[in-house]
Amino acid sequence: MPEYSFIDELKWRRMLHDVMPGTEELLNKQMVTGYIGFDPTSDSLGVGNLVQIMTLLHFQKAGHKPIALVGGATGMVGDPSGKSKERNLLDEATIEHNLNCQKIQLEKFLDFNNGENSAEIVNNYDWFKNLNFLEFIRDVGKHISVNYMMAKDSVSSRLEKGMSFTEFSYQLVQGYDFYWLYKNKNVLLQMGGSDQWGNIVTGTELIRRKDQGEAFALTTPLIKKADGTKFGKSESGNVWLDPNKTSPYKFYQFWLNSSDEDVKNYIRIFTLLSENEILNLESEHDQAPHLRLLQKTLAKDITIRVHSEKDFQNAVDASEILFSKDPEKTFSTMDVKTLLEIFEGVPNYEIDSSLFGSGLNLIELLTEHTNIFPSRGQAREMILANAVSVNKNKINNVDHTLNSGELIAGKYLIVQKGKKNYYLITAKA
Numbered sequence: 001m002p003e004y005s006f007i008d009e010l011k012w013r014r015m016l017h018d019v020m021p022g023t024e025e026l027l028n029k030q031m032v033t034g035y036i037g038f039d040p041t042s043d044s045l046g047v048g049n050l051v052q053i054m055t056l057l058h059f060q061k062a063g064h065k066p067i068a069l070v071g072g073a074t075g076m077v078g079d080p081s082g083k084s085k086e087r088n089l090l091d092e093a094t095i096e097h098n099l100n101c102q103k104i105q106l107e108k109f110l111d112f113n114n115g116e117n118s119a120e121i122v123n124n125y126d127w128f129k130n131l132n133f134l135e136f137i138r139d140v141g142k143h144i145s146v147n148y149m150m151a152k153d154s155v156s157s158r159l160e161k162g163m164s165f166t167e168f169s170y171q172l173v174q175g176y177d178f179y180w181l182y183k184n185k186n187v188l189l190q191m192g193g194s195d196q197w198g199n200i201v202t203g204t205e206l207i208r209r210k211d212q213g214e215a216f217a218l219t220t221p222l223i224k225k226a227d228g229t230k231f232g233k234s235e236s237g238n239v240w241l242d243p244n245k246t247s248p249y250k251f252y253q254f255w256l257n258s259s260d261e262d263v264k265n266y267i268r269i270f271t272l273l274s275e276n277e278i279l280n281l282e283s284e285h286d287q288a289p290h291l292r293l294l295q296k297t298l299a300k301d302i303t304i305r306v307h308s309e310k311d312f313q314n315a316v317d318a319s320e321i322l323f324s325k326d327p328e329k330t331f332s333t334m335d336v337k338t339l340l341e342i343f344e345g346v347p348n349y350e351i352d353s354s355l356f357g358s359g360l361n362l363i364e365l366l367t368e369h370t371n372i373f374p375s376r377g378q379a380r381e382m383i384l385a386n387a388v389s390v391n392k393n394k395i396n397n398v399d400h401t402l403n404s405g406e407l408i409a410g411k412y413l414i415v416q417k418g419k420k421n422y423y424l425i426t427a428k429a
Contacts, residue, residue, distance in 0.1 A: 006062035012275050013268040015055065015220045017194040020204065023216040026188065027064065031117060034059055034189035035067035035181060037074070037174065041090060043101040044242035047254070048232035050270055051220055055191055056119070057109050065117040067187065068106050070099045072125030074173055092125070099123055105241045108305060127180050140176050144206060171202045178203025182215055194219045223269070226261040241306050247341035248307045252315035255299035256292070263294045271301040314338045321392065331391045336409045343414065343424045353427035359401035362390070365425070372415060372423050382417065389416040
């Protein structure tokens with residue numbers, strides 16, 4: 001028997017959109033094997049995938065067996081659901097690399113050594129690679145009518161602009177995934193985002209028509225931000241789970257910058273905190289919203305889960321240094337990797353390290369060796385106005401000289417002009 005109600009868990013976490021009749025009864029009476037498909041078109045999953053990853057995590061915690069299907073075959077085809085144009089098709093070597101990278105990320109959430117309900121990862125290329133076209137249209141295609149396929153939103157919404165037969169056939173391919181897993185892995189449930197409902201139901205229909213079997217479907221809502229912008233995007237693009245694509249610092253900041261309206265949704269979906277813990281946190285947060293308790297709790301939880309305790313602490317330290325008005329908190333305590341991640345994209349200058357040997361005049365640095373200020377007069381004026389900092393230390397002496405001992409890691413200076421303008425200076429030998 002399951003340990004607790006998976007459906008009830010999804011309901012209070014606001015993670016349930018559609019569920020096929022009979023699904024809840026099935027889940028409450030026995031251990032069920034269920035799966036979710038993941039797109040293999042990148043070598044990293046993004047925060048947009050986290051809803052489905054957390055769904056599988058809760059599924060396993062409730063005593064069921066989760067399977068993550070990475071679409072090695074379907075990645076070569078392309079899913080039209082929610083898309084306005086056909087996507088690029090990938091070769092086998094690229095997909096294999098992407099799958100291996102995604103598996104490492106999934107292992108941080110799912111238990112692959114948990115006895116009978118251990119998680120599994122499967123690749124649908126394994127059962128499609130030896131299936132020829134004639135076999136497929138004879139054994140699969142004849143069971144699903146064109147009228148049935150045309151009625152799906154993912155198809156009908158694209159008819160005016162046009163879609164290839166490749167994409168039109170996608171729901172049959174995904175339907176066959178469900179059928180194959182039903183026959184070979186005893187999978188009775190497919191889960192996914194609400195935009196996948198049509199494809200999932202095609203699978204249950206194929207199982208019914210081809211094998212007179214019964215299978216079930218469940219979907220989660222698509223997450224949207226309160227301001228209407230797409231969840232999972234930052235100013236610089238997608239937010240990835242891979243630290244080489246999105247640094248732990250930027251990952252932490254993404255969650256920390258959630259609006260008050262969004263964070264009450266996110267903390268239910270993306271953490272394992274209990275309902276009572278979340279309600280208590282919300283109550284405390286509402287008494288002092290400026291302290292951003294919910295955002296800090298969420299950002300800590302998910303950063304540690306995806307990255308590590310050390311990465312979280314580095315991100316917190318970096319944030320405190322960057323936004324603190326405490327002159328004692330300087331960049332000199334920060335590791336170089338985090339420092340460069342924070343200032344990726346800001347104006348940067350390279351100067352000769354020998355300039356620091358006998359002391360480098362600050363105004364000379366700001367005007368002659370960089371163009372942070374267009375003139376010595378303007379640089380002098382800003383320094384006297386207490387509007388120039390070096391490594392977070394305010395400098396108001398126009399005769400100040402910099403020496404090599406002030407270089408972070410013997411190499412870097414961070415100059416701040418006003419409140420928001422940062423510059424990275426690298427001393428090269």
